[in-house]
Amino acid sequence: MAEEEINYASVVFKTKTQPRPEAQKKEDTVYDEVKVPHKTPKQAADMNVSAGFLSDMKATNRHHRYQLLACCLGTFCVILLLDIIAVGVFLSMYTGESHVSELKQLKNNRTTLLLIKHNLTDDNNKLRSENENLRRDYNNLTVINGNLTQACTVSESRITTLTAENQKLTAEKQTLTAKNNKLNTQIQELKTQKNNLAEQIRKLSENSVDQEHQKIDAYCPKDNNNNRQCKACMKGWLHNQSSCYAINNAKPTDQKTWEEARDNCTGKFSDLAVIVNEDEKKFINDNSWRSKGVKGYWIGLRVEDGRWKWINGSDLTESSWTQPPTNGHCAISVQNEGWKSVSCGEKNGWICKNKALSL
Template sequence: MADEEVNYASVTFNTKKLSRSQVKKEEETIYDDVKVKYKATEQTPDTNNFSIDERSGSRRHHYEQLACCLGTFCVILVLGIIAVTVYQKQVMNLTAENHSLREKNEQLEAQNKELETEKENLTEQIRDIMISWNELNISRAQWSIDAYCPKENNNRKCNPCQAGWIYAEPSCYAVNDADRDQWKTWEAAREDCRGKSSDLVVVINEKEKKTVSEKSWTYDENKGYWIGLRVEDGKWKWLDGRNMTNSSWIDQPPSAGHCAVSVQNQGFKSVSCNEKNRWICKKKAVIV
């Protein structure tokens, strides 16, 4: 039984002839080598895996830092571009505004020069007008003196009315008995009176009506003289704004476009304002 279970092998060793101490030392060396190699073999996979993961993690961390830096740089760059763009736009706007203000300033300066020139011209005109006005006033004053106080034998005698006017207290009357070719419409006659610092005669009372009627001398089929009475708003009105209340002075009803004439011994009559007639002016007499 024992012979069947145990197998014996013949091993042949070719050995060197070594001393006992060398053999023992060599056996220890081989054992140490095997032990170290075994330990190295067992530890190598774990060490290698740890080193790879550590290096991979370190690289990933560096990449993340680099990406963060690049992102920050990009954000700063974009913000810088936006800031530069906004600044350039503001500069362009300010430049355009400055140019516009310069143009306006030049226009204002040109207008100011024109206004200065106009001012000088107006000042000169006003000076000329004042000189002419003073001369005119002097001339009018002299004319008034000569008209109201004419010289007689180197002496002056003053009258309430100027030469050519008829005095009937307290007014002066100018009876314009011009030839037919100089007759005027009612409006034209009034303008002539205004040019003489007067107006068409306005009758105040019966006494004055009689005076005016007496001065309305007969001529050419007894035509009358324009007076300051016309139809306004369907009523007879005097030039001083009064309504004619005495209906006996004119027996004709008021008709649009009609004015009154004074006819000697016939009172007042209504005729078209566009007819041409002589006229009577009136103004206040001067107290002498």
């Protein structure tokens, strides 16, 4: 009677990937137990006994059939075991390839993520550097802004001051412009006066020569032999001491105002009579006779600034004459009445005086 044999087959599937957790390691080893049944001699004997009366040949054939059946069953079990092993190997290979593919993908992803992390780290460092630079620039700009604000405040104050000064200078400029225009007008007037004076001087120069000739002819007229004989006074003039006098007994239509009378005397190389002493005053009064239509004769005395003044600029010192000074009044000499104060605009005769020629 043969002993029962139990055969065990152990199949271990391993991958070349990284170790997996402990739970998965336990699943790596799969044990399959395959029990191959064999007929023991005791069972055969029992069968022979139960056959009893079968012939040995029949028992032997039956024995061979059992053996054949056992061999078939063993072969089937081996084939089944091989199939199981093949399926296990296939599953192991499939699972391993899947894990390898996933690991490769994970490695690639990890590499990509590491590269991205590296780039992000670089970008982060750059951003930190830029942030530091920006913070530094911001601080600098804050300082500059403070300085500019202070400078702007000073500039605004300066601008206000300059504006006030500019307005003041503008006002002064306008004042100076007005004064300048006025001065230009005055200069133009002075130029005009200068030209007029130059013309008058030219005429006076021309006239002075003529007047000198006239004066010579008046004081020293030529006789029939064309010889000159000079006299102290001009013809028709009265001689008294060192002066000559012209008594103008003009008709009423030819009488003149005080200014007109003075102009007439000036044209005769003389001026209205200025009386300097009592002898001259008596001579003037004696010759101030009342002619027909003449009530008096102008002399060189008039009121200026509320005072009686002679035309030579001296003040009246005659204490015996007490006519009050009235602006616009001049003095006339009336025979046997002395001097009288009348309006300078009246028309009267006049007395001219000049210095006698020394012979």
